[in-house]
Amino acid sequence: PSSIGNAPNLWKLQLSGCTSLVELPSSFGNLHTSVTHLDLNDCSSLKSFPEIFTNINIKYLGLAGTSIEEVPSSIMPWSSLEKLHMSYSENLKEFPYVLDSITDLHLRDTEIQEISPWVKRCSRLSHFVIKNMQKLVSVSELPDSLEFLDAEGCESLERLDCSFSNPDVRLNFGKCFKLNQEARNLIIQTPAYKHVVLPGGEVPAYFTFRSSGKSVTVKLNEKPPLPTSTKFRACIVLATESQFGEEIGLECRITSQGED
Template structure:
């Protein structure tokens, strides 16, 4: 009973766990709990506010308020100088943090995942110089980050995924010299990255997937020599990438569905995996033959691919989905390292010609005109998808059934 707590001395209390107390609306006076280290109130969905004395808990290290969906505001953190972890996931009615959050100079992790009513952070957040992780994923009403965020020089992970109203990052972000992971997936209003991003030279992972208004990247990304993964999938307005740079550590570059990208990206000769499906790229430079680590190349088929024979020995995944041509190009059998062939929705194709023995995956779902398989499958690890290919003749169906495969899907009708 919390009434009992309110009249007992709490000097020796180190941890209090009231998680899932769904009817709890307020806490008793905890001002005497001067040695409280950990307070867990996760999923106390009726809790509206915390007592002001929380801010005086000078020894409090962990405060877990995840799932306190009725919480509207937080008290002052005036003396909570030892607070290291503040968890506020799914506090969907929380509009702002108190400016006193800056007094929590030992804060390591601030988790605001899906605080969907949060509009901005106080500028005092920059005083949290020991902050390592700032999670704002799903803060769909967040308009901006304060420029003081650049003072958080020990920040290692900044998660801004699904911050759909965020227009830009402050130029001070370049001061976060220890930043390793920058996640901006689905920031659909983001127009650009500041050139100062090139100063964040410890970046290892940067994800800008579905930043549908992003037109270009700054030339300064050429300074990110520790960057290993750059994900730009679905950046549908991205027209070009910087030239005359070479990101030495880049391992994976994903540009799938960057539908306006026409020029082949040459931002790293050390890249191992290059994803280009859904782009408008129709030329491949000869220099790609000398890229020593290139092991995976995913491309969409284009009509003059045959004019670039040097790439036929490099492509591992080829996407022909949605094409209006009437036959699978014969050059398929010349792509010696081909592992994945995507024909999904290839509605006019009638037959599938001979394919390379290297193939491990065929997705021909919804190829509604496909009748014949003029080929054989020799790789026992192959996966075959022929769902909704209702015109497949019996010979083709027998071939699929009799072929040793990892998995096979035949056309069928709902019963």
């Protein structure tokens, strides 16, 4: 309703999924101090964001799944903006101030075969979702800030023309059965990542210690005492389909000179 601009204490406005929403009422401009969270995700009929909306306290703006391709310059002075969710659009490359603000980018165009190089310029991008892009063949360079790449269901994905340097990055390539060996080696041998999901039916040769049971014994080359910090990688082959994000428990016990 147009009267929503008269709600001075409103701090969170969630309109996600309002597919009939075409435009925001002009009274939204009155919410210039109270609202910090504005969620318009999946408002598929929304094509523009009002220039008059000059809120400087918004921390979260969700526009993924809308028809908005050109973000107005009115968001430039939003110094409090921490998270900007957008849908992938080639038009975004014309708005460098937007690229510096995007933290979450969702690609939903099923016709895209390659990721545009401008994505690399999204210096704050942490989450990049390209799920079920069935014609996507390659992924180009990505920003170092990336923490999560979800490419599950990209059935045509073959190449990764990128690298992953963030030690906390999480990668999901579930159901990417055409991913070539070079790309798989890049992922497995990358010195830094938190966890990865890859399609396959066997443990890669990179993992030399193997077991088909509930545990594996590894004989370390280091002489005792062991260092206080020991890093290792483990690969688990799941026989049943598991949703990415489910908790998988892994217990590690290191024994030195007969003591845990």
